[in-house]
Amino acid sequence: MNGLRKGSLVTVGTGIQLINHITHEAVQSIRNAQKVVHVVNDYPTQRYIQSLNPDTESLNHLYGPGKPRSETYRQMVDVIMGHVRSGLNVCAVFYGHPGVFVNPSHAAIEMARNEGYEARMLPGISAEDCLFADLGLDPGSNGCQSFEATDFLVHHGGFDPTCSLILWQVGIIGVGDYIADGRPSGHIGILVEVLREHYGSDHEVVVYEASPFPYPIAGPMVQRTTVGRLSEATMTTMTTLYVPPLATKADRDMLGRLGLGAPQRS
């Protein structure tokens, strides 16, 4: 007896691309669970999860038009914890990485641990991982800042435009409830205003969607445009925005102190 209560939780991700991105350890966790709950919105992945473990329950019905997402997330945690408290080994499956912009995954793990259950998260492939691959971006080159777009506007005016900038949920700025039809919010103009102050209108930006399909003919959606024309781009609830960095100068004093002769870039 290890002192933990009967029942456990593991959260896993399916990655972005149908079936291709799921890890072996995520597959094993789904297979071994006594109860699987999932929040994945495409039918083939739902079927795949069910083929791994028939005791599977979708939580997608907890979303509703006009319903605050925060309420939906609380209800998801309630369902997950209900199964854990009943003594089952539960696997909760989310798309992408289960810990990247997934509130109920973190909240359920924290609650389970606080109540004395074993709980852990397995890593998965996130939209940002796909962006690095599809756009050829190495976050080590200039540093990389990643924000939820609404949060960026509300809290992070002091960001560094000489680092790469990635903005998540850019298609639903200022929207706290669920949007079923993928209709983008009308607040993109406010983001354009803020970006223009830092980068100017002509600075390139990339409107990005990783492809969920494992076929070469169905590649990612990559719209290259400028800050000034960003409002004209097509965006959905799945859109992520990449803003390349402004040029930066090396700190010569620091180079000297570190004993480095010339600017180092990987």
Ligand SMILES: C[S@@+](CC[C@H](N)C(=O)[O-])C[C@H]1O[C@@H](n2cnc3c(N)ncnc32)[C@H](O)[C@@H]1O
């Ligand atoms: C609630 S977050 C979920 C992220 C997910 N857990 C992950 O690991 O990528 C939803 C946001 O992820 C990003 N996203 C999801 N799917 C995407 C895709 N196929 N391509 C680009 N970004 C995507 C978008 O910024 C979207 O608004």
